Amino acid sequence: MASYALPLHQHGKSKVRLGRVWRDGNVHHMVEWNVNTMIESDMEHAFIKGENTGMTATDTQKNTVYVVAQRMSQKCTVEQFAVALAQHFVLTYPLVSKSKIYIEQKPWNRVQQGGLPHDHGYALAGTEVRTVYVTYDKAGKLDVTAGLKELSLLKTTQSGYEGFLRDEYTLLPDSNDRIMASTVTCTWKYTNQPACYDAAFAAAKAGLLDAFLGPAKGGVYSPSVQYTLYNMAKNLLDRVPQAESVFLNMPNIHFIPCNPVGSKFNNDVYVATSEPHGNIEAVITRKGMMPHAKL
Numbered sequence: 595m596a597s598y599a600l601p602l603h604q605h606g607k608s609k610v611r612l613g614r615v616w617r618d619g620n621v622h623h624m625v626e627w628n629v630n631t632m633i634e635s636d637m638e639h640a641f642i643k644g645e646n647t648g649m650t651a652t653d654t655q656k657n658t659v660y661v662v663a664q665r666m667s668q669k670c671t672v673e674q675f676a677v678a679l680a681q682h683f684v685l686t687y688p689l690v691s692k693s694k695i696y697i698e699q700k701p702w703n704r705v706q707q708g709g710l711p712h713d714h715g716y717a718l719a720g721t722e723v724r725t726v727y728v729t730y731d732k733a734g735k736l737d738v739t740a741g742l743k744e745l746s747l748l749k750t751t752q753s754g755y756e757g758f759l760r761d762e763y764t765l766l767p768d769s770n771d772r773i774m775a776s777t778v779t780c781t782w783k784y785t786n787q788p789a790c791y792d793a794a795f796a797a798a799k800a801g802l803l804d805a806f807l808g809p810a811k812g813g814v815y816s817p818s819v820q821y822t823l824y825n826m827a828k829n830l831l832d833r834v835p836q837a838e839s840v841f842l843n844m845p846n847i848h849f850i851p852c853n854p855v856g857s858k859f860n861n862d863v864y865v866a867t868s869e870p871h872g873n874i875e876a877v878i879t880r881k882g883m884m885p886h887a888k889l
């Protein structure tokens with residue numbers, strides 16, 4: 595008879611994504627974490643005999659991530675959260691001998707607007723790419739379309755979505771306070787070439803940011819991604835007189851309010867997602883100008 599040993603076994607939940615917002619009056623602190631749990635426990639019988647008695651299900655581990663996140667009532671570091679979570683599993687379940695928590699924190703940084711830290715506006719560090727598309731033909735016609743992509747912006751308040759069509763397929767409740775997050779792609783075509791492309795780019799980007807986030811103190815309310823997108827494009831055209839047409843694509847990246855097990859959503863814990871996401875885009879031109887397209 596062959597005989598077998600089980601020298602190693604563990605089970606956990608991977609990629610449990612959450613947003614946590616601590617609200618200190620108008621000033622909000624936000625983190626986004628991608629959490630991986632793993633526990634070593636006396637669960638040989640599950641592997642060998644197919645008996646699950648005493649097992650802390652990976653679904654329970656996932657739920658616990660959100661519960662412990664809510665219990666961190668003071669703004670905390672990712673290390674402090676990881677320690678609290680690791681201790682929870684070992685101290686709560688007698689059969690668990692060791693817990694291993696690995697977390698990745700997204701580099702959301704508070705935006706500086708006009709030299710002031712924004713109350714609730716964040717941008718993802720180091721992701722933005724500057725783009726340009728140039729065409730030139732035998733007749734000497736030069737077209738320069740500048741742009742940016744992967745500019746990730748987020749605000750923890752001053753966003754809502756209400757009054758949309760309701761029918762038997764609609765589940766989404768009205769909201770007048772939600773997280774709004776997007777990864778912006780924008781291109782703008784120059785009718786005239788600016789004296790300095792760097793300065794025009796900086797003005798364009800500042801226009802986009804100002805319309806998305808509003809002033810550092812208080813921000814600006816967004817009734818939809820659509821309205822914010824339109825205002826971002828208008829701001830760009832106002833600040834870059836050489837541009838005639840703006841294309842904007844903005845995914846609506848959802849942070850879903852979370853009701854941790856045994857508790858309820860208190861404007862604090864969110865399920866962070868990347869898919870599915872809304873997708874909103876438009877071309878905005880100066881009146882009478884041609885919309886630009888990449889042909």
Ligand SMILES: O=c1[nH]c(=O)c2[nH]c(=O)[nH]c2[nH]1
Binds near residue numbers: 755817818820846872
């Ligand atoms: O700003 C939004 N625009 C939408 O078109 C939309 N659709 C949706 O489900 N949520 C939102 N939010």
